[in-house]
Amino acid sequence: xxxxxxxxxxxxxxxxxxxxxxxxxxxxxxxxxxxxxxxxxxxxxxxxxxxxxxxxxxxxxxxxxxxxxxxxxxxxxxxxxxxxxxxxxxxxxxxxxxxxxxxxxxxxxxxxxxxxxxxxxxxxxxxxxxxxxxxxxxxxxxxxxxxxxxxxxxxxxxxxxxxxxxxxxxxxxxxxxxxxxxxxxxxxxxxxxxxxxxxxxxxxxxxxxxxxxxxxxxxxxxxxxxxxxxxxxxxxxxxxxxxxxxxxxxxxxxxxxxxxxxxxxxxxxxxxxxxxxxxxxxxxxxxxxxxxxxxxxxxxxxxxxxxxxxx
Amino acid sequence: xxxxxxxxxxxxxxxxxxxxxxxxxxxxxxxxxxxxxxxxxxxxxxxxxxxxxxxxxxxxxxxxxxxxxxxxxxxxxxxxxxxxxxxxxxxxxxxxxxxxxxxxxxxxxxxxxxxxxxxxxxxxxxxxxxxxxxxxxxxxxxxxxxxxxxxxxxxxxxxxxxxxxxxxxxxxxxxxxxxxxxxxxxxxxxxxxxxxxxxxxxxxxxxxxxxxxxxxxxxxxxxxxxxxxxxxxxxxxxxxxxxxxxxxxxxxxxxxxxxxxxxxxxxxxxxxxxxxxxxxxxxxxxxxxxxxxxxxxxxxxxxxxxxxxxxxxxxxxxxxxxxxxxxxxxxxxxxxxxxxxxxxxxxxxxxxxxxxxxxxxxxxxxxxxxxxxxxxxxxxxxxxxx
Numbered sequence: 001x002x003x004x005x006x007x008x009x010x011x012x013x014x015x016x017x018x019x020x021x022x023x024x025x026x027x028x029x030x031x032x033x034x035x036x037x038x039x040x041x042x043x044x045x046x047x048x049x050x051x052x053x054x055x056x057x058x059x060x061x062x063x064x065x066x067x068x069x070x071x072x073x074x075x076x077x078x079x080x081x082x083x084x085x086x087x088x089x090x091x092x093x094x095x096x097x098x099x100x101x102x103x104x105x106x107x108x109x110x111x112x113x114x115x116x117x118x119x120x121x122x123x124x125x126x127x128x129x130x131x132x133x134x135x136x137x138x139x140x141x142x143x144x145x146x147x148x149x150x151x152x153x154x155x156x157x158x159x160x161x162x163x164x165x166x167x168x169x170x171x172x173x174x175x176x177x178x179x180x181x182x183x184x185x186x187x188x189x190x191x192x193x194x195x196x197x198x199x200x201x202x203x204x205x206x207x208x209x210x211x212x213x214x215x216x217x218x219x220x221x222x223x224x225x226x227x228x229x230x231x232x233x234x235x236x237x238x239x240x241x242x243x244x245x246x247x248x249x250x251x252x253x254x255x256x257x258x259x260x261x262x263x264x265x266x267x268x269x270x271x272x273x274x275x276x277x278x279x280x281x282x283x284x285x286x287x288x289x290x291x292x293x294x295x296x297x298x299x300x301x302x303x304x305x306x307x308x309x310x311x
Numbered sequence: 312x313x314x315x316x317x318x319x320x321x322x323x324x325x326x327x328x329x330x331x332x333x334x335x336x337x338x339x340x341x342x343x344x345x346x347x348x349x350x351x352x353x354x355x356x357x358x359x360x361x362x363x364x365x366x367x368x369x370x371x372x373x374x375x376x377x378x379x380x381x382x383x384x385x386x387x388x389x390x391x392x393x394x395x396x397x398x399x400x401x402x403x404x405x406x407x408x409x410x411x412x413x414x415x416x417x418x419x420x421x422x423x424x425x426x427x428x429x430x431x432x433x434x435x436x437x438x439x440x441x442x443x444x445x446x447x448x449x450x451x452x453x454x455x456x457x458x459x460x461x462x463x464x465x466x467x468x469x470x471x472x473x474x475x476x477x478x479x480x481x482x483x484x485x486x487x488x489x490x491x492x493x494x495x496x497x498x499x500x501x502x503x504x505x506x507x508x509x510x511x512x513x514x515x516x517x518x519x520x521x522x523x524x525x526x527x528x529x530x531x532x533x534x535x536x537x538x539x540x541x542x543x544x545x546x547x548x549x550x551x552x553x554x555x556x557x558x559x560x561x562x563x564x565x566x567x568x569x570x571x572x573x574x575x576x577x578x579x580x581x582x583x584x585x586x587x588x589x590x591x592x593x594x595x596x597x598x599x600x601x602x603x604x605x606x607x608x609x610x611x612x613x614x615x616x617x618x619x620x621x622x623x624x625x626x627x628x629x630x631x632x633x634x635x636x637x638x639x640x641x642x643x644x645x646x647x648x649x650x651x652x653x654x655x656x657x658x659x660x661x662x663x664x665x666x667x668x669x670x671x672x673x674x675x676x677x678x679x680x681x682x683x684x685x686x687x688x689x690x691x692x693x694x695x696x697x
Contacts, residue, residue: 042473082659092662095411095473096613100658103606107651114646115364224648232477239474275492279485282478286460289470289478 012264013257014145019218021256022155023048023210027234028241028248029162030206036166036243037199038179038301042098043083045231046105047204048211050075053109055212056124056222057116065127068216069151069209076208079105080201088196091305102231110224121221149217151209156249158206163245175199179299182306192306207231229282230259236285240292243299255281346614346621348664350628353656360652366643374642379635386521388630393525394419394588395626399608400536401454401580403617407540408573409553410465414476415605417483418457418578420596422450422585424487427505427596428495430589434512443514447586454582455575457483462574466567472574484601491598503598514591525591530623532580537619549573581605607633607650610658 027044034041041047054075059068079101086092113121131147166172177185178195186192214230215222233255241247258281262274358368378384398415405412426446433442461475497506514523540546548569552559560566584604589596611625636650 086659086662090663090666092666096658096662099606099609100655100662102655103651103658104655107648107653107655110646110648111364111652114644224646229477229481232474232481236474236478239471273489273492275485275489279482279489282481282485286475286478286482289475290460290464 006268009264009268012267013261016260016263017253017257018145018148018152019256020259021252022152023214023218024230024234024237024255024259025155025159025249025252026210026213027207027231028237028252029159029245030203030210031234031238032241032243032245032248033162033175033206034196034199034203035238035302036179036299037175037196038182038299038304038306039083039087039196039200039203040094040098040235040303041083041200041203041207042095042235043079043101043105043231044098044203044207044234045227045229046102047076047079047207048214048227048231048234049105049109049225050079051208051211052215052226053112053211053222055208056121056215058212059124059216060122065149065216068124069212072212072215073205073208076204076206076211077201078204079208080204083204084197084200087305088193088200091307094303094305106225109222113222113224121223124216124220126220127217151213151217159245159249166243166245176299178306179301182301182304186306186308196306207234210234228278233281233285236289240285240288255284258284345664346616346625349610349614349657349660352660352664353653356656356660357649357653361643364645366645371639371643374639375632375635377635378638379631379633383521384634385631388627388634389520389522389526390592391630391634392626393523393529393591394584394602394604395608395630396526396529396623397532397580397584397587398604399612399615399622399626400532400619401577401584402605402609402612403615403619403622404536404540404549404580405573405577406612407546407553407617408549408569409556410570410573411473412458412461412476412574412577413473413605414457414461414480414483415581416601416603417480417487418454418581419585419604420487420601421457421483422453422582423589423593423596424490424495424505425453426450426586426589427508427593428490430508430512431506434508439512443590446590447583450582450586451579452582454578454580454585456578458574458578459571462571465574466570487596488598491596495596497595505595505597508590508594510594513594514587523591525587528587529584532583533619533623536580540619545569545572607654610654610661614657614661 027048031041031044051072052075055068055072057068058071059065062068062071082101082104083094083097086097087094127149129147130150130153132153166175174185174190174195177188177190178192178199182192185195210230211227214226219226237248237251237255241251261280262272262277265272265277354372358372361368361371379388398419402412402415426449429449430442430446433445436442437445457479458476461470461472461479464470464475465472491505492503495505496503514525516523517527540549548559548564551562551564552566552569552573556566559569588602607629608626611629612622615621615625632653633650636653637647640647640649
């Protein structure tokens with residue numbers, strides 16, 4: 001156990017945790033937006049996979065990390081569009097559509113992957129990092145925290161943006177109303193369907209971006225089913241964070257560390273089977289649910305389609 | 312289909328709206344149309360997708376038919392029906408009560424790992440009937456046990472069971488892997504897998520076929536579950552809970568007891584599915600193996616309107632599609648995950664058809680109000696009405 005506090009262990013723990021946390025953070029942030037507007041998005045897993053696959057194809061085919069992220073975002077948006085048409089416009093059951101999107105995302109990315117790459121994934125290059133001058137030279141953790149791919153800073157910026165939108169803009173208020181009392185929003189002359197549509201599209205874009213990050217930066221390749229339940233984890237994170245973006249960031253980091261702790265433990269030459277470690281995040285979530293179930297909060301109109309004049 | 316409309320009017324096509332008593336024949340047609348149209352549309356859309364991928368869709372579906380039905384293929388399909396049917400029954404039980412159990416993968420794999428782990432030893436030391444009974448019990452209890460935490464959380468704290476069952480599922484799959492790679496691993500083989508149950512000790516085949524007895528057990532469970540759900544007070548309590556949780560509380564049904572019992576039954580049936588599948592077909596469990604039965608059976612559970620009798624033809628259909636589809640996908644050089652796309656398409660078309668069929672009901676008619684209630688109040692704790 002004497003290896004636990006060495007620099008290499010801490011570096012691996014924190015940098016690995018950040019790499020694993022970013023996809024969770026983007027996705028959970030997206031889920032916070034649509035949950036706030038009253039749409040529960042069980043299809044996140046599928047949207048992440050679409051984002052991962054198209055992000056990978058974009059980055060590989062166009063030789064640009066940024067075009068890859070863009071393509072991944074578009075992939076997630078495609079999944080969200082299905083959700084918008086069926087669950088928002090037509091008011092169909094959100095969870096059935098969500099399950100369908102997850103299954104479709106899993107199936108279609110696997111099929112396309114086989115059709116285009118014959119099942120062997122070429123690797124991608126290192127995306128390259130941008131150190132923050134000064135901070136990255138701090139001792140011990142400076143390098144591992146403040147020398148990241150540009151998208152990580154972008155993600156933190158986005159977190160702040162969502163926080164600001166929720167807190168002090170009309171958009172944020174509209175989102176809140178769409179999830180709390182859609183009739184009131186409608187009476188105020190704002191289209192509930194439009195607000196929810198934008199919210200779900202934002203979710204899809206963010207989940208796609210998260211998936212793309214997972215494929216391009218996290219794994220540097222695409223393998224079918226690579227998200228391994230992270231979409232569902234993101235839903236739980238959003239629920240536990242009670243729609244507060246800062247908590248989304250913090251809990252994503254905690255779960256990211258859970259997801260990536262095996263590399264760090266190996267460096268500290270502690271051998272625990274990876275199967276045990278893979279259980280950790282889910283066990284942590286169950287523990288959190290058991291302990292804090294009372295404290296979590298969801299909007300009253302969640303999962304209810306809005307129809308003007310319906311009882 | 313007729314039985315469905317007679318016996319279970321409460322959870323039939325229109326739970327909320329009293330039927331305007333249309334001519335009987337047209338009603339039948341409508342039910343048939345709504346149940347079959349999604350499947351047909353999904354197959355057509357899947358064919359278009361195959362075309363886009365440069366495969367021949369007609370050839371693909373011909374291969375499905377040949378692999379799933381012709382020249383003995385039907386026997387493989389019948390074998391596959393065993394786990395699918397029991398899992399479908401397990402899901403029907405909870406869905407009827409308005410509860411989501413999405414933890415089937417964990418329940419199934421945990422039970423499967425235990426059966427494959429204890430099976431070889433038990434079958435060698437005990438006479439076959441005793442060993443089978445023990446293994447069924449172990450598997451059923453494991454599946455049931457794995458629902459207890461979500462059930463208790465739901466019954467006492469109103470914690471959303473969608474999330475808890477999913478999380479327990481991931482944990483169950485992980486523990487199954489740990490068992491297969493750890494205590495149950497066959498030391499004589501390089502690949503992490505359990506010891507193999509000797510062929511002679513597996514469930515016997517029906518005369519002249521490769522279909523094992525398991526399918527009879529599964530088919531036998533159908534009328535039992537049907538009876539339980541439609542002819543007993545337990546079934547009635549389930550239905551009231553599914554139709555209106557608040558009303559259930561008012562008429563004095565112990566919600567906690569019903570929720571826990573339902574979950575346990577569901578898990579038990581899913582565990583039993585695993586036992587029959589391992590003892591009838593696989594004989595061992597390999598690490599990281601997951602047949603993913605539950606995901607693919609969900610759409611059919613809804614299409615059958617949660618009716619244990621109607622689910623049989625749907626499961627038979629999917630068993631053929633799956634057995635033949637595996638072969639057809641190989642021949643078309645596609646991964647078998649293509650079937651997931653078909654299943655997702657069925658789900659999507661199902662919701663759309665519900666929408667077209669009943670605009671005012673917003674496609675809810677295949678979900679009991681309780682399932683919707685569960686979604687509405689996921690994590691909030693709710694005090695029972697005084």
